[in-house]
Amino acid sequence: MTVIATQQLRKVYGNGKVALESLSLEVGRAEVFGFLGPNGAGKTTAIKILMGLVAPTAGSVKVFGLPPGDPAVKGRLGFLPEHFRFYDWLTGRELLDFSGRLAGLDAARRRRRVDETLRLVGLAEAADVHIRGYSKGMQQRIGLAQALLHEPELVLLDEPTSALDPLGRREVRDIIRRLKGEGVTVFLNSHLLSEVELVCDEVAIVDRGRVVRSGPLAALVAGERELRVLVDHVTDEFRARLEGLGSVLTASDTEVTLAVADGEAAPLVAQAAVELGVQLHALVPAHRRLEDIFVQAIEGEAG
Amino acid sequence: MNALLIARLTLKEAARKRLLLLVVIGSVLFLTLFGVGLILLLGQVRAQMAGSGAGRQGIAVFSAMMTLMGFYMLNTLAGLSAVFISVNAISGDIDSGTVHALLAHPLRRRDVILGKWLGYASVLALYVVVMSLALMAIAYFVTDFLPPAPLAAIGLMVLVTLVLLSLSTLGGTFLPTLANGVGLFLLYGLAWLGGMVETLGAALRSDTMVHIGIVVSLLIPSDVLWRSASFYLQPAAILAMQNVSTGGVVPFASATPPAAPMLIYTVLYTLGALGLAIAVFNRRDL
Numbered sequence: 001m002t003v004i005a006t007q008q009l010r011k012v013y014g015n016g017k018v019a020l021e022s023l024s025l026e027v028g029r030a031e032v033f034g035f036l037g038p039n040g041a042g043k044t045t046a047i048k049i050l051m052g053l054v055a056p057t058a059g060s061v062k063v064f065g066l067p068p069g070d071p072a073v074k075g076r077l078g079f080l081p082e083h084f085r086f087y088d089w090l091t092g093r094e095l096l097d098f099s100g101r102l103a104g105l106d107a108a109r110r111r112r113r114v115d116e117t118l119r120l121v122g123l124a125e126a127a128d129v130h131i132r133g134y135s136k137g138m139q140q141r142i143g144l145a146q147a148l149l150h151e152p153e154l155v156l157l158d159e160p161t162s163a164l165d166p167l168g169r170r171e172v173r174d175i176i177r178r179l180k181g182e183g184v185t186v187f188l189n190s191h192l193l194s195e196v197e198l199v200c201d202e203v204a205i206v207d208r209g210r211v212v213r214s215g216p217l218a219a220l221v222a223g224e225r226e227l228r229v230l231v232d233h234v235t236d237e238f239r240a241r242l243e244g245l246g247s248v249l250t251a252s253d254t255e256v257t258l259a260v261a262d263g264e265a266a267p268l269v270a271q272a273a274v275e276l277g278v279q280l281h282a283l284v285p286a287h288r289r290l291e292d293i294f295v296q297a298i299e300g301e302a303g
Numbered sequence: 304m305n306a307l308l309i310a311r312l313t314l315k316e317a318a319r320k321r322l323l324l325l326v327v328i329g330s331v332l333f334l335t336l337f338g339v340g341l342i343l344l345l346g347q348v349r350a351q352m353a354g355s356g357a358g359r360q361g362i363a364v365f366s367a368m369m370t371l372m373g374f375y376m377l378n379t380l381a382g383l384s385a386v387f388i389s390v391n392a393i394s395g396d397i398d399s400g401t402v403h404a405l406l407a408h409p410l411r412r413r414d415v416i417l418g419k420w421l422g423y424a425s426v427l428a429l430y431v432v433v434m435s436l437a438l439m440a441i442a443y444f445v446t447d448f449l450p451p452a453p454l455a456a457i458g459l460m461v462l463v464t465l466v467l468l469s470l471s472t473l474g475g476t477f478l479p480t481l482a483n484g485v486g487l488f489l490l491y492g493l494a495w496l497g498g499m500v501e502t503l504g505a506a507l508r509s510d511t512m513v514h515i516g517i518v519v520s521l522l523i524p525s526d527v528l529w530r531s532a533s534f535y536l537q538p539a540a541i542l543a544m545q546n547v548s549t550g551g552v553v554p555f556a557s558a559t560p561p562a563a564p565m566l567i568y569t570v571l572y573t574l575g576a577l578g579l580a581i582a583v584f585n586r587r588d589l
């Protein structure tokens with residue numbers, strides 16, 4: 001079942017800035033969807049459109065099959081904005097209680113969920129402190145708490161760990177995994193690739209408002225392999241042969257890193273070395289990390 | 304329903320923030336000054352008028368004038384408070400990003416506007432009513448004077464604050480806080496000036512000046528509403544004094560009751576500004 005569907009979404013801000021060129025996405029139920037991209041790629045713009053905060057210039061967008069911003073839609077989702085801010089004269093507990101009221105939770109469920117979520121985000125101790133007195137990380141935590149309070153079916157998180165310490169990041173990771181286990185759909189904006197790699201099923205990489213790579217994380221990472229070739233000297237001839245076998249990622253006098261499609265390349269590289277009289281010191285295959293794919297996708301675009 | 308939750312939060316905010324404490328201290332100060340000033344002045348007037356035949360009548364007129372002046376100051380105070388407490392109600396939340404978190408909940412944008420408006424409107428109405436009653440009590444205690452129709456006057460003064468509240472809400476949906484504040488004070492000043500021009504124009508029999516005054520009143524009806532309120536605060540003796548044919552004029556008060564079309568206009572104006580605020584807020588990117 002599709003939870004989020006956008007087609008050729010375009011956003012041009014009032015100042016003429018094109019934030020999204022043409023964004024087509026589909027996010028299915030219980031997926032953890034990683035939305036990646038460099039600064040200014042349009043991630044926050046996309047999430048704001050999904051929340052009905054920003055109107056697209058063109059294209060269509062549906063959340064739960066309805067236009068975004070509809071209260072019926074918003075009742076079923078939770079949102080952590082990029083910079084979470086709320087009335088800072090409230091305490092953490094009061095904020096969550098107010099959130100619960102807006103979400104229509106009855107008094108008993110509200111009390112239970114407020115305590116549960118405070119504990120979940122590690123703010124049980126600071127529950128009765130004014131948000132004014134919260135650190136940046138604590139603000140982000142209470143923001144996450146209000147997004148999860150009403151047990152939504154869909155959670156949209158805009159860089160949820162940007163202000164968190166390593167322990168906090170790990171906790172958020174665990175929370176996302178747990179949500180996935182409960183069948184909750186998660187839309188995660190991030191540029192922390194190692195993090196995305198650990199929790200996401202599906203990934204879309206955006207750059208300058210367009211999706212440049214997308215697909216299931218496993219396929220994206222598996223489809224790409226890397227081959228490190230260490231030799232005594234990289235001759236022009238040898239390099240030319242390597243370029244025929246895959247794309248050269250890095251190259252020095254004695255080392256070449258190749259991106260290759262499959263495992264077939266290694267013996268061919270060895271064969272080439274023998275034929276051209278190059279001394280082969282090592283041939284190291286490796287899975288490519290998401291970071292490499294990201295960098296390549298963005299640079300490929302730029303180039 | 305959700306608008307009421309926002310209204311409740313707004314009331315809570317008003318109660319909890321230092322701002323309200325400031326308003327309360329300022330208001331108590333104002334009432335004290337009014338009371339003390341009234342006692343002192345009345346003492347002087349009594350001393351001067353003692354012996355003269357018109358003494359009793361003169362003191363009555365003086366008391367009524369002083370009370371009217373007290374209400375005039377209260378009306379100004381309430382108007383400024385209306386602008387002061389609401390000027391960043393919307394723009395502040397937009398700037399801080401609080402709207403993002405707020406609108407993530409199942410409510411419509413108009414709930415935010417209506418809720419905040421309702422919250423502030425209740426605070427302002429309560430303020431005007433309590434302060435008016437306190438002012439009247441002090442004046443009555445010191446001078447024995449009671450305005451002839453205080454309820455109508457209080458109602459109109461509440462309407463003054465609502466006009467300004469709606470305008471401030473509207474401004475907040477598309478202007479930064481500072482620009483909104485400056486704009487509102489300019490309009491408020493313009494209204495005051497327009498009122499003066501109209502009153503003087505009537506006294507000087509200048510149609511042009513009266514017309515200018517009316518146009519300003521249409522643009523921002525806060526002062527014309529006050530002048531309508533003032534009618535209900537003046538006893539017959541003062542109204543009689545304010546006779547154009549004798550050239551007598553109280554510059555900030557009106558000797559004629561408000562016209563029904565004007566009242567209808569201001570109510571529509573207030574609701575219109577609020578509706579426009581919702582329309583603008585609905586359309587903008589946040």
Ligand SMILES: Nc1ncnc2c1ncn2[C@@H]1O[C@H](COP(=O)(O)OP(=O)(O)OP(=O)(O)O)[C@@H](O)[C@H]1O
Pocket residue numbers: 013014015017018019037038039040041042043044045046191
């Ligand atoms: N309100 C706005 N008005 C004008 N331009 C904007 C506005 N918001 C964003 N932009 C522009 O749109 C582009 C995309 O911005 P966006 O905030 O969506 O990027 P992002 O991917 O979230 O970046 P980051 O990783 O830094 O958070 C940027 O070039 C930005 O300058």
Ligand SMILES: [Mg+2]
Pocket residue numbers: 043044045082
């Ligand atoms: Mg962003």
